[in-house]
Each structure stands twice: as structure tokens, then as C-alpha cells.
Amino acid sequence: MSDFVFLFRSTPEGQRAAMGTPEAAQKSLQTWLAWIRELEGKGHLKNPGQPLEPTGKVVRKDKMITDGPYAEAKDLVLGFMIVTARDIDEASTLAEDCPLVKGGGNVEVRPVRVLNY
């Protein structure tokens, strides 16, 4: 088994659609809870991760520090999670059911590199 990081991305419009009304927000919550419960139940959830604040700073070479990521960003990283799966294919299949994917966002699945000699 290997570890994979799920990076959750969505657009401001996607977020609005998912959270726009109390009923929509609750539906989003319930589908998320169901998805996470299933990951947990099948032993795939290694670390539930943390949500990220939508804004912060971006630091670049010329020491210019900007508020960011980017005001006009199409994709905002909402948070991450660590999942255990047999291989990248299984990890991707697990990510397919993420409510974010159905709601117009995306999940980036990245294997955690194993450091050895």
C-alpha cells in the first residue's frame, strides 16, 4: 500500500453552487461526510488533513510578496487529505467519488514519494 495526497481544488462559482443556500450547503456536507465515512470504513483514510484559508501570501524570487494565491484564480486549493491505496489507479478511483468532482471542482492525486537510497 502507498500513500497519496489528495489536493482539493474548486472555483469560486463551484463553491457558490455547492454552498449557495442552506439546503445546498447541507447536501454538500452530507455527501462529503458519506464519502469520508466510506474511505474511513474501507481503511483508506490515513489523515483527514486540514482545510486551508482561501487567501494568504505568495512569495517570489524578486521578494515581491503578494496577496494571493491570485485574485483571479480559477482554481483555489481548499485543502488536502492523505489516503492509502494499492496504487495510483485505485487512489484515482477513490477520488472520483469525491463530491467536489461532481460539483465542478477537481482532486489532484499525487503519490507521496518514498525516500530510499
Add this chain to the structure above:
Amino acid sequence: MDLDEHLFRRESGRLVAALTRIFGVHNLTLAEDVAQDAFCRALEVWKVQGTPDNPAAWLMTVAKRRALDLIRRDRTARTFAPEMGRLLDSEWTSAAAIDEAFAAHTIRDEQLRMMCSCCHPRLPEEVQIALILNILCGFGAHEIANAFLVNRAAIEKRITRGKKVLAGARRLFDLTDAEFTVRLSATRHALYLLFNEGYHGASADAAVRADMCAEAIRLIALLRDYPPAATPETDALAALMCLHAARLPARVDDAGDLQQLFEQDRARWDLSLVAQGLALLERSAAGSEVTAYHVEAAIASAHISAPTPEETDWRLIVSLYDRLIAIAPSPVVALNRAIAIAQRDGPDCGIEALLAIGDTDRLARYPFYPAALGELELRRGNYDAARNHFAAALALARNPPERRFIEKRLDACA
């Protein structure tokens, strides 16, 4: 733990009421944003940590904290609720003032004030109902549009227009105002219409309609919880809602088809709502006044008290309809009265009563007027006439269940 299915929607109305108490009705959008923030925060945190033991209290804590942050930030730039006076000026008093705004009795009162404000005499009824659904019940514009079969832009326009009037008033309706009785009556009427839209409305989505009935019942309970609003007329309206809602589970069969009252499986009626409704009806007799709600509740009770359709006391029901027509004449009441007359005196008398309804303009687009004519012609054995009426009804059907229902009646004319 498992979440109540409509927790957010219900809490939305409560949070917005409490937050409006603090920010003032001119900052209604801000109050709504803070409530919305609390839901977003809940999604982030509950996802990782699971649902808290008391989700409603959790949401409230988040909303309070956010309100305090906003007050600190905007203290000099914004004016808040005039009722708050200088309470929000200092750190010491603002935290206490926020706690007070979120106390159970304040939330109840603020929801009532909000309801009364939504029923401002300058606003047409359809705007009042849209506002109540949006602010107090947490329905979004597209959800309301879906419930009323009206396009979303029209609903958004109603809500915007209504909120402008609310904001213009600067403060919510004062429950000690001399106008209270008048406003209470308008509020009851709006809740009655909201319930009716859920019960008889055009939307094909039975779940949406049942939600509207449930919301109307929840809001009328708020009125009953506030002694000056808990009048016999309020009890009568609450009775009426319970007695109708009790029959909701039997109105649609397992295939999703509409069932006539005579064919309903009475075992599916909700007995606890029946009992509540009958108890409320009894309470409503406390005063000397007999209102339209009293009579309508009495009619519902006459239907629900019959163990079988054949045992229905049509004599009583017709006399109640006669009374209702005298208090609150309307073509739909006249239509129902004619149906009761047909049950009591036979289809000839029923048809005569149907044709005698004067103001049929308002029935012109109501499928159940021609459907009633068709039904009675069918009983008289006039198949051709019945078929014509049902065909007219079919053209007016507002959704697939109504269409299927009328198609079945058409088949019966063969």
C-alpha cells in the same frame, strides 16, 4: 451522529433573525452572509472532525464569534441596529449584547418580528411569501421558483423588492406596536397561503411541497408560542394545517399518483397530526369569534372523523361550506361546496351548483373545475360530456401527477 435533514435551513432562519437583531435590518445581507459563513465553516470542520453533538449550538457559536469580529472591525464604519444603542461600542457590552441576541426567547421574538415585517401592507402577498421562505425558512431563489413553478428571475425580483422595503423601515416590526393585531392577521394569512401552496400547489415535486407545509406548521407554532399571538384564530389556523397535513402521506400512492379523498388509504393518515389538529380545534373554540380558519378546520375535521368515505357526514359539510361562503366567498370554496352538494343530493344538484358559480375567471385555469364537472357527468352516465370536460381538464393539468390522474378519469369514460 446523524444530522437532521433540514438542520441548515431551519438554523438559517434562526441565525439570520438573531444576527439582524444585532446588525439591524438595513444590514440584512450582512446577517445572511454571516449565517452562510457558519455553514461553510461547518462543512470544513465537520468534514475532518465529524458532526458535533449539538450542531445547532455549534453553528450559533461560530455565528456569534463572527458577529463579534465584524463589530470590532466595522464599529466606526457602519451603523448597526438602532435598538442596540451604544451597547456595541465597547468590548464589554458587545459580547453580552450578542449573547442576549442569541438567547432562545430573543430568537423567537426576532423571528416573529421578521415575519410581521415580511407581511408589510405595502408588499403584495406573493412577495410576502417569497420573503418568508427566503429569510425565515432558508429557501434559495431557485428553490422557491421550483416550488411555485415561477421562473427564478421573477422570484429574485420579488425578494429584492421585499428586502428593499424591509431595509427602508430601518427596524423590524415592533411587537408592542398598536398595529400588531392587523399585522398578526396578515402574517396568519401569509402562512395560510404558504401552506396552501404546499398542499394544492402546482409543483410536481411532492417533497418540496411537503416541505412548505412543514415550514408553515413550524412558523405557526412560533406564533402560538408567543402569548399575544396565540389567539383562537391562530389555533384554528394551526388546527387546519395539522388536519390537512395529516392526510398528506395518503394523497399520493406508491406509484406517485394522486389519490382522491374517497380512495385514500386512511391507514396512512398521520394519527399524531390528527390528534394535534383536533386538540387545537377544540382550543380554538375558546373565543366567541368564528373565522374562516375555524370553518375550514371544522370541514377538515368532518372528513377526518369519518372512518370510511361512505360514513362522511355530507349534511354537516355542506352546511359548513355554506357558512364559509358567507364569511370568505371564493370560487374555489364554491367549487368544493358544489362537490359536497353532489355527495349529499346527487350529481344533478352538484352540476347545478357548479354551473351557478359566478366568478369562474379565477377557475379558468384550475384543472379541477372541469374535472369536477366531468366526474359528475360520468356519474350521470353522460360519457360524451364527461369526456369533453376531462379533456379540458387535461389541457390545464399543471404537472405529470395531475396529468396522469386526469388521464385515468378519461379512461373511465370509455
